[in-house]
Amino acid sequence: MKNLFRAAAIAVPATLAASAPAMAQSLDQQINDGFANATGWFVSFIFSPFPGTTFPWIVAWLVIAATIFTVYFGLIQFRAFPHSISLVKGDYSDPNDAGEVSHFQALATALSGTVGLGNIAGVAVAVSIGGPGATFWMILAGLMGMASKFTECTLGVKYRNEYDDGTVSGGPMYYMTKGFAERGLPLGRFMAILFSVFCILGALGGGNMFQANQAHAQITNVVGEYPGWITGIVFAGIVFAVIVGGLKSIARVTEKVVPIMGVMYVLTALVILLMNANMIGWAFGEIFRGAFTGAGVAGGMVGALIQGFKRAAFSNEAGVGSAAIAHSAVKTKEPITEGFVSLLEPFIDTVVICTMTALVIIITGQLIMDPSTGMYLLDEGASTIQTVGDNKGVALTSAAFSSAFPAFKYILAIAVILFAFSTMISWSYYGLKAWTFLFGEGHTKELVFKVIFCIFVIIGASASLGPVIDFSDAAIFAMAVVNIVALYCLMPIVKRELISYQSRLKSGEIAKFH
Template sequence: MTQIDQFIADFASFVWGLPLLILLIGGGFYLLIISKFLPFRYLGHALQVLRGKYDNPDDPGEISHFQALSTALSATVGMGNIAGVAVAIAIGGPGAIFWMWVSAIIGMATKFFTNSLAVMYRGKDSDGNIQGGPMYFIMEGLGKKWKALAVMFSVAGLVGALPVFNVNQLTQAINFILLEPNGVEVGLGSNLIIGLILVTITSVVIFGGLSRISKTVSKLVPLMVVMYFISVLIILFVNSDQVPYYFGLIFTDAFAADNFTGDSFLGGVLGGLIILGIRRGAFSNEAGIGTAPMAHGAAKTNEPIREGLVAMLGPAIDTLVVCTLTALAILVTGVWQTSDQNGVSLTAAAFNDAMPFYGNYILLICIVFFSISSLFSYSYYGTKCLSFLMGADKKHYYNYFYILSILMGATTTLSMMINLIDGFFALMAIPTMISTLILAPKVLKAAKDYFRRMDLKKKEALETVND
């Protein structure tokens, strides 16, 4: 197991090299510039679309804008925000958060383009149903000669969509917060029991299809975000005198890298810190990875730009807001320097420090919601990848593989699971970003036309009011 763990770690480090950094961050920055910072200029309009102002039940697609964002967020606003941030701080210190922010700001532009393309170039599966996602916009937008990229994305997605990290961290949380303090012996047996319970819950929902998934997570996501948000604000209030210092330290440590303990990159610790922040940011918001376009591609709309605007809100919500709150909670309590815990256990230590006796249990409830909702969404991504590769009539077979992976996630190490998903996320990002950069001019042309029509409608409405 040690050799397998090392092999997977080496694989993740190899694929997360300079070429991918240039593709993800350089490519995202390029999209931000050529769009003239469009994601930030139209935030208000994006919120109007999300609230349902422009919904039309007769538009093609399966789910509403809000359900599409909830499905995508249920996969991103989750353990990446609780455990992923803790991993980043444990290895990189406060400065890692700055580079996660950079990833999110650039990621908003990337998400706008990738998710606009997901609706603009929807394809049909072997059953004739409309589908969206990188594999479809590669085939429909670039043509069959680019099929190798679509296949690469789908094959990598079969592993990248597995819930092993979420399950691993949920199991760790239950052991650390609930079982060990109450004298229950933890080990392979208890982990298997947790895995089997998760298998049962997940099976009930995922075999119900996207409609059941979207309805379930659209109720769970807002609830769990609010609960977690309030809990962290209590921690920050209790330690309010420390907040300004650590908020400033995030910026200064981002370039000093004084607390970085990981592997160097390009000969220096700063390079290693940047890579760490980008990896954890990508895991948090998945901008450029290509999972979210599979959810947003199913939205009920015939306006691709609208869905791109809704999707770009994702990185702002999960990385700029939720990840920052988690990071500050860990930093102001000081547990990042006094505890040898990593992952979700470090976040739990912060909650316990600020809210003794009950803080841990509040976090556990949040973790259960975050993890289980993520389990529902990722299964949908994997079935879409298998459907593309082998036909829609075979997609249900992925769910059996997915269910078995839950048991693997519950019984293996954190490092193995996080490196496994990191590595395959990187492989998914390559075809997603290459195709997005090639098709970007098509999105810009569609955006220009869309906002011209919106301006005309506003002008006509004003003239009607004046008359």
Template sequence: MEKLDSIIEAFSGAVWGIPLLVLLIGGGLFLLFYSRFLPFRYLGHAIQVLRGKYDDPDDPGEISHFQALTTALSATVGMGNIAGVAVAIAIGGPGAVFWMWISAVVGMATKFFTGTLAVMYRGTDSDGVAQGGPMYFITEGMGKVWKPLAIFFSVAALIGALPVFNVNQLTQAINDILLKPQGVEVGLKTNLVIGGILVLITGFVVLGGLNRISKTASRLVPSMVVLYFIAVMYILIVNIEVVPEYFKLILTDAFSASLYKGEPLYGGILGALIVLGIKRGAFSNEAGIGTAPMAHGAAKTDQPVREGLVAMLGPAIDTLIVCTLTALAILVTGVWENTGASGVSLTATAFAKAIPSVGKYILLICIAVFSISSLFSYSYYGSKSLSFLAGAKNKKYYNIFYVASIMLGATTTLDMMINLIDGVFALMAIPTMFATLYMAPRVMREAKKYFSSFKKSKG
């Protein structure tokens, strides 16, 4: 197991080099400037679209704009925001949060383009059902000659969509918050029991298909974001006198990297800190990775730009709001300096310190809902990838493989799971970003046409 752990760590380190960083952040910056900050100029319009102002039940697609966003958010608002941020701070210190913010701002532009492409170039699976996602916008938008790139993405997505990190951290949270304080001896046996319960819950929803997934996510995710927001705001109000100090520390440490504890990158710690922040940001909001366009491609709309605007809101909610709340809760309570905990255990320690007696249980409820809703969405992404590769009739086999992998996540180490998903996400980003940059001029032509007609209708 240790040898496998080191192999996966080496794989993750190899793919997350400078070239990928240039592709994700450099590509995102290009899209941001190329669009002349267009997505941000229409932020109000994006919120109106999300609220359903322009919904038409006769439009093509399976789910509403709101359900598409909550399905995408149910995959991203979860352990990336709670455990992923804690991992970033435990290794990189407060400065890692700044680079997560940069990842999110750039990611908003990237998501506008990928969300628009997901609807512009919807394809059909072997059952004739309209589908979206990088594999479809590559083949439909760039031509069949590029199909190997779509296949490469789909194969990587089969692994990238596995729920192993979420399950790993939910298992750790249940052990640390619920079982250990009750005197239960945790180990392989308790982990298997937790994994078995998650298999039953996930299997029930996953086998119900996209409509059940999207309906469940649209009910669960918003309420848990509100509960989490209230809990963290209480922590920040209690520690209000040090909040400005930690905002300042996030900014200064982002460039000094004086609190970074990991391995240097090419001999430098600042570069390593930037990579850490971008990795955790990408894991949190998935901008440029290619999973969210699969959900956005199913939205009921005949206006691709509308879905691009809705998709753009994802990183703002996910990273700029939820991740920042988690980071500040960990920082202002001081637990990041005086405990060796990492991942979800570090966040739980912060909640327990700031809200005695009930804090860790509030966190456990949020973690459970975020994690389980993530399990539902990721199964949809993986089954879509298998449908593309082997035909829609075979997608049910992915769900069996997916549900079985829950047991793997429940019984392995945090480092192994996070390195595995990081590495595969990097592979998924290559075809997604290449295709997005290749077709960016088409998105801008579509956007100009849409906003021109929108202004005329208002005038």
């Protein structure tokens, strides 16, 4: 009898201990299932392929837009590149405007919103599904996307609202309403509302859940598995303190550390590439081979292309409209100058940083290839390439960097958390701008959005990567659908600004101050 009690006394806590993680896991599982069910229809609509093909219409939509802007503005991204640098350096800024938002500051803030997990985790997803060839299409999409960004940011500044108290608000909602009215086009207001709805979803998806999700993945990668909702609650708490509690100091520290982290990330990648200098030729060979043959990846060449374009758009947000919100605050008399500056954004984000990530993953041999056929080996589901140690997303990037510098795992973990955090802060602002556009300004209304935003941090950290990344992509691309229609309608205005500016630049009316 005594033994029986003792056995029971041991058994009860043991059962409790065993059931606690199970309960936690099932909470994650419930959030995950519920989320996947609730968003599935939206995701399948955005990514539905052209009838009879596997090619999603949304990818074609983005690529065609970027191509049209590139042609319409006569390869502006290459022609204006030196002038863009000159503007960022402040060569054309009036010294009497010192103390106002500079081109550099607008660019840096917009960049800290886009340089995030898309560059680290997103690229890993792209090459593990689309193979090295995805990198080629990603770079191409980045270069073309510069023209989209140029168009939207010029309009963002041109049609921003400047209030009596000196604050400014800008973004696609404003050029849709004011720009459409100016050209006598209908439906401007309707599009602005639609855009705002998608912008809120995008802010909650790619700007929030995807970030929380991958930050959690990175932390577990370093400290071991534990339930996602714990990370979610901690993150949500900090975000809450910043956006609701007005704890600006945290945001300010992040804003200062993020650029340093970004530079460090690129430098480390460069060092790894130099250490494997003899492989760089091979890596580019793989990228080209994969870009045009597919090299065995799911969906072949088209699969590589879709992944490359998708991840580029998700990372640099060209054509999405978010950057137009961030760039609107700059002090300039010429809206087009901000367009020039903003075209550097996809270049830095995609052509430089994303490419670095992809090259490091390829060069350190993370993707497993069958040496006899030259084809990449696919995992059981035949959707992704097998990787060394079966890593996915941010864990794959981490493994690639750690194979050269084991300690980099920890630095990357910190970088990922900071990137995730700064992206969340930026997107909470974009989302809030869309929210106040829809519902009007006011403390309570703004608080409602901010609280919803924090709840989604928890959901994002708990859900698994698949549904989160699908929803994030879908929401951000939905913004692009509306925004690009507006850009088509308003691009003659940008053209007019461009011609006028260039003639005044040539005549010397617009000159350097230094």
